[in-house]
Amino acid sequence: MKNENKQYDLIVIGGGPAGMMTSVIAAKDGASVLLLEKNDSLGKKLKLTGGGRCNITNNQINPKDFLEVFGENKKFLFSPFSQFAVKETMNFFEKNGLSLVTEARNRVFPKSQKAVDVFNLLEKLMRKNGVEILTNRQVVKINQSGDDTKIITSIKTKKGEEFFAKNFAIATGGASAPKTGSTGDGFRFLQKLGHTIKKPNPNVVPLKTDSKILHDISGTSWSFCKIRFIQDNKTAFSKTGKILFTHFGLSAPLILNSSYEVKQLLKKGEVFASIDLFPDTEEPDLNRKLWRLFEKNKNKKLKNVLPDFLQKQLANAILQYFPEELANKDINEISKDERKALVKKMKNLKMQITGTLGLEKAVIADGGLVLEEVNFSNMTSKLYSNLYVLGDILNINRPSGGYSLQLCWTTGYVAGKDIKNS
Ligand SMILES: Cc1cc2nc3c(=O)[nH]c(=O)nc-3n(C[C@H](O)[C@H](O)[C@H](O)COP(=O)(O)OP(=O)(O)OC[C@H]3O[C@@H](n4cnc5c(N)ncnc54)[C@H](O)[C@@H]3O)c2cc1C
Structure with a gap:
């Protein structure tokens, strides 16, 4: 039910995880809350x-450890994380009936493995605590008043409605x-209100490569590899993990978490990547393994045997780096040198990194409201005492691994709790 004449305790603009969390917490403490979302x-x-x-988060219970990934920006985050960090977040979800599991690299997921269950829980809590939700409501204007101590007075939607509140998020x-x-x-609202916004850049984002052969096996993933990023013939850095080949290049968390550093390298010059598909096996051992497979399949064609060593699509891709006739040779015709060359290719799939995808494909972009303009003890703007700023709106760079959502839970909780003090 829309209520344009009412003055709410809190109006939240945006129904993502940060907005949902803050509305639940404020409403649970008795605040009247209206949430406006532009989507349906x-x-x-x-x-x-x-x-x-x-x-959902990254299971590092000590906030100090958790905050390490934020580098310089961690100094801003100590205060909100002293109020609501990983432990409190996990308790919040579990107490409200969502079982969690911690997987590799401390990443926490719902036990059901369904993001929609996280969403359903938050939406249920919003409704249970009486949050009024209006969808298809794009906020287009934020009105303010006052000179020295400025406050936000109301917001306007694209439909021409005006809503009033004591506080806004x-x-x-x-x-x-x-x-x-x-x-x-x-970003545009905040800029109009006099805040400083750093231009957003895609930071956790897939990489583009020049390798037509690998683009052709789009959708193929390999569960454990080592990727080295090379500049000026030197390894700049390397990472291990799962990789996904796509029609434009490379993806999966391993790549996403390398993309920021790769972007910095690209600013300086050309970047190449070398993928080792068997990082735990030295070249001579891999050669012996392949030889053993060949010994058992002497009369079969290489193209029919190699998929037993690699995945079918990846095996086909590897063969494309060699003259066409090699794939059709019987195993007993494969020379020792040809076998070694195959092994070398599996240990060093080389390609040039030609760039990153844009914001539309980014998992995380930096940019946003500069942190110096935020009171982190309660997540209010330093320019408007009744304006809360939450989640991805803040200029905080971070890796993937549950860190982004934790920022939403923490900032959302801290702001929601502050409403009753306002
Ligand atoms: C593909 C993908 C996978 C990801 N996976 C993970 C993960 O597993 N773990 C993790 O920690 N992070 C992950 N992230 C990042 C995470 O999703 C974001 O950090 C998080 O959604 C930010 O939440 P938010 O509430 O700040 O904003 P958003 O989720 O972006 O929500 C903002 C909401 O505001 C609404 N809105 C915008 N403008 C207006 C307006 N003018 N009026 C009304 N409503 C408006 C939007 O429609 C939207 O619903 C992922 C991101 C992507 C893209």
């Missing part, structure tokens, strides 16, 4: 998180994956 439903991005599984997200609704509206 809430949490579009939340439902996509973690490949549909939702990596901007939780409109950042600039990554704009098709989910986060198109940077919040």
Whole structure:
């Protein structure tokens, strides 16, 4: 039910994880809360998180350890994380009936492996605590008053409605994956209100490569490899993990978490990548393994045997780096040198990194409201005492692994709790 004449305790703009969390917490403490969302439903991005599984947080109970990944910015985050960090987040979800599991690299997921269960829980809590939700409501204007101590007085929607509140929260997200609704509206509001916004850049994002052969096996993943990024013939850095080959290049968390450093390298010059598909096996051992397989299949064609060693599509891709006739040779015709060359290729699949995908494909973009303009003890703007700023709107760079959502839970909780003090 819309109520334009009422003065709410809190109006939340944006129904992503940060907005949902803050509205639940404020409403639970008795605040009247209205949440406005421009999409026809809430949490579009939340439902996509973690490949549909939702990596809720990163299970490092000591906030000090958790905050290490934020580098310089951790100094801003000590205060909100002293109020609501990983332990409290996990308790919050579990107490409200969502069982969690911790997987590799401390990543926490719902036991059901369904992002939609996280969404459903938050939406249920919003309704249970009486949050009024209006979808298909794009906020287009934020009105303010006052000179020295400025406050926000009301907001206007594209439909021409005006809503009033004592407090407002901007939780409109950042600039990554704009098709989910986060198109940077919040940045524009804040800029108009006199805040400083750093231009967003895709930071956790897939990489583009020049390798036609690997583009052709789009959708193929390999569960454990080592990728080295090379500049000026030197390894700049390397990482191990699962890789996904796509029609434009490379993806999967290993790549996403390398993309920021790769971007910095690309600013300086050409970057190449070398993928070792068997990082735990030295070349001579791999050669012996392949020889043993060949011994058992002497009269078969290489193209029919290699898929037993690698995945079919990856085996076909490897063969494309060699003259066409090699694939059709019988195993007993393969020379020792040809076998060694195959092994070398599996240990060193080389390609040039030609760039990153843009904001539309980014999991995380930096940019947003500069942190010096935020009171982190309660997540208010330093320019407007009744304006809260939450989640991806903040200029905080971070890796993938549950860190982004934890920022939403923490900032959302701290702001929600502050409403009753306001
Ligand atoms: C593919 C993908 C996978 C991800 N996986 C993970 C993961 O597993 N773990 C993790 O920690 N992070 C993950 N992230 C990052 C995470 O999704 C974001 O950090 C998080 O969604 C940010 O939440 P938010 O509430 O700040 O903003 P958003 O989720 O972007 O929500 C903002 C909401 O505000 C609405 N809105 C915008 N403008 C207006 C307006 N003018 N009026 C009204 N409403 C408006 C939008 O429609 C949207 O619903 C992933 C991101 C992507 C793109």
